């Protein structure tokens with residue numbers, strides 16, 4: 361048995377898996393036995409969540425290895441959580457699960473592990489491209505924050521590499537986006553790409569497109585609940601400025617995905633994960649996303665060859681963590 365986890369600021373997912381056949385190693389898909397979801401802030405530590413998880417499984421566990429993805433920078437097999445008062449460390453997980461084979465991963469690094477085992481019905485193709493078998497890949501995921509990871513091809517296999525690319529500078533492409541940068545600088549001191557491409561980023565875009573006017577869509581809505589309201593109003597065309605905010609979001613998302621594909625030479629594939637993409641799929645399919653992705657002359661032709669796919673499986677991060685755990689289980693102790 362192996363355990364995969366995905367610890368976010370709001371929700372923690374833990375899964376018990378059967379490892380795939382050892383000869384196939386990480387290319388095998390671990391078989392899910394049970395998953396449980398917990399409200400992260402309702403607990404005082406990962407140990408408390410693991411206690412609850414063991415009780416929910418209801419039988420003694422023999423765990424060979426565990427890997428847990430965390431939204432934030434991982435240092436020395438430990439990570440600090442954003443928006444939660446506690447930290448997470450491999451030693452706590454080891455104590456909670458009775459195995460020393462434990463890895464704390466960045467959440468996007470965990471998700472990146474899943475791209476090679478996801479099936480075609482778990483993804484939506486925005487551009488088929490012409491994948492290179494010797495190429496690298498990349499994952500971008502807007503949700504509560506913006507995550508990015510690269511997948512380098514090493515000896516024929518894709519090796520995930522974590523990044524904090526969501527906190528890099530937002531690159532404005534138009535006079536209008538330069539105005540947006542001015543607004544973000546006034547508000548935050550600098551303009552990070554995450555301040556545009558995330559749930560809170562969508563709220564910033566809403567603020568920008570509604571300047572000098574009110575929006576009925578958000579009357580009485582808490583800021584945390586605002587992003588889905590904006591996307592619904594935008595998709596349904598119920599507010600022109602909300603629709604405008606969503607268009608700016610989609611275009612900036614495509615442009616940043618293109619930036620990431622260029623930086624990582626992701627000729628094997630660019631994957632769009634995270635909670636927002638499946639909810640705005642019709643907007644991603646209008647062509648605005650791909651237009652912005654490809655507008656990198658003189659390298660348009662290179663980017664036309666990159667397969668671009670939206671990950672639809674909401675548990676891709678958990679699955680990717682389990683794939684990492686499976687690999688740990690196969691290593692000598």
Ligand SMILES: [Zn+2]
Pocket residue numbers: 570574575576577593599600601602603
């Ligand atoms: Zn509106």
